[in-house]
Amino acid sequence: MSAAEQRLPQALAAFGLEGPGISVSRCGTGHINDTFLAEGPGFRRLVQRLNPAVFPHPDEVMANVTSVTHWLRRSIRQSGGDPERETLRFLPTTDGKPYFTDADGAAWRVYVYHDHSLSMETIDSPETFAEAGRAFGRFQRMLDGYPADTLAETIPHFHDTERRLSALFDAVRRDPLGRAQEVGEEIRFAAAREHDCGEALRAWREGRLPLRVTHNDTKLSNVLFDSETRRAVCVIDLDTVMPGFSIFDFGDAIRSGANHCEEDERDLSKVSFDLELYRACAAGFLEGSGGSLTAEEIAFLPWGAKLMTLECGIRFLTDYLEGDTYFRIQRPGQNLDRCRTQFKLVSDMEKNWEQMRLS
Numbered sequence: 001m002s003a004a005e006q007r008l009p010q011a012l013a014a015f016g017l018e019g020p021g022i023s024v025s026r027c028g029t030g031h032i033n034d035t036f037l038a039e040g041p042g043f044r045r046l047v048q049r050l051n052p053a054v055f056p057h058p059d060e061v062m063a064n065v066t067s068v069t070h071w072l073r074r075s076i077r078q079s080g081g082d083p084e085r086e087t088l089r090f091l092p093t094t095d096g097k098p099y100f101t102d103a104d105g106a107a108w109r110v111y112v113y114h115d116h117s118l119s120m121e122t123i124d125s126p127e128t129f130a131e132a133g134r135a136f137g138r139f140q141r142m143l144d145g146y147p148a149d150t151l152a153e154t155i156p157h158f159h160d161t162e163r164r165l166s167a168l169f170d171a172v173r174r175d176p177l178g179r180a181q182e183v184g185e186e187i188r189f190a191a192a193r194e195h196d197c198g199e200a201l202r203a204w205r206e207g208r209l210p211l212r213v214t215h216n217d218t219k220l221s222n223v224l225f226d227s228e229t230r231r232a233v234c235v236i237d238l239d240t241v242m243p244g245f246s247i248f249d250f251g252d253a254i255r256s257g258a259n260h261c262e263e264d265e266r267d268l269s270k271v272s273f274d275l276e277l278y279r280a281c282a283a284g285f286l287e288g289s290g291g292s293l294t295a296e297e298i299a300f301l302p303w304g305a306k307l308m309t310l311e312c313g314i315r316f317l318t319d320y321l322e323g324d325t326y327f328r329i330q331r332p333g334q335n336l337d338r339c340r341t342q343f344k345l346v347s348d349m350e351k352n353w354e355q356m357r358l359s
């Protein structure tokens with residue numbers, strides 16, 4: 001039994017979600033937190049345990065998500081939307097606290113489940129992907145003007161790709177499990193792109209890319225679609241909302257959606273970057289962001305795609321070398337497989353680089 005399953009009853013009780021009429025099942029596909037669905041007469045709640053190793057300051061995470069969802073609600077209401085449908089609603093514990101801390105020190109929070117909605121691991125059509133892009137673009141636009149200095153940095157240096165590469169080199173040097181020798185090709189792939197890793201950061205240091213309030217984890221599965229209309233209704237997983245680059249919010253959507261494979265596909269012949277999907281998502285993102293991006297940011301969007309994919313591959317590889325301590329795995333070698341799909345997508349993007357231009 002996992003730590004989360006062991007403490008689940010305590011957490012349910014803290015939110016008043018116990019009793020004979022309530023059933024609970026595991027759900028979600030995230031690699032970090034543990035998520036459960038609690039269903040009772042007339043209600044459904046998501047009950048989530050924050051991974052304490054990844055989010056050591058749950059108070060800051062919850063303060064960020066509370067205040068960001070508050071801001072989003074106002075913005076959605078102003079544009080005539082339905083805040084209950086289009087953003088998250090967190091519910092307090094029975095004694096009025098935003099989260100519950102279990103006996104292991106891990107934080108749990110509860111939010112309202114969105115009925116008639118679904119999330120996707122892979123995309124079924126360019127139209128659906130354009131919808132995802134539009135949702136992330138809108139998210140960007142709605143948070144334009146949010147006072148960034150009031151947000152805590154929930155995971156410092158989260159998308160500092162240069163640091164992510166240094167962490168890989170460090171893991172290779174220490175090689176705690178002796179796995180480095182079997183992944184020479186992947187290590188060389190990353191090392192050959194050392195200069196690329198600094199591309200966005202250099203542009204920011206030179207004043208060409210602005211720091212904004214961004215989502216920072218815009219994988220495809222973090223958009224909820226209406227199960228009937230397939231319109232994007234809500235962007236979820238707000239734990240990493242903090243200052244960042246808009247090109248990375250675009251880029252992570254491309255990384256996770258502009259292909260037809262699972263993130264951990266073992267057969268690399270099935271993994272290929274789809275330019276048509278890329279263009280569909282880009283058009284949606286630009287439309288959703290509604291003119292809030294600068295010309296320079298738009299010109300940099302292809303870099304967002306390449307860097308997010310490269311960085312994610314580097315992180316999976318690092319974790320494989322470290323012994324899979326960060327990203328949850330269901331089978332041995334899964335983080336290495338995840339790294340390989342990302343690197344295959346990066347090389348495809350390099351081959352399509354000219355066609356990826358958006359300005």
Ligand code: GN1
Pocket residue numbers: 029030031032033054217219237240263312
């Ligand atoms: C993690 O667990 P999930 O799905 O929210 C990770 C992202 C990665 C993603 C890769 C906090 O996201 O950065 O891009 O896995 N989140 C964190 O699938 O590290």
Ligand code: MG
Pocket residue numbers: 030217237239
């Ligand atoms: Mg996440």
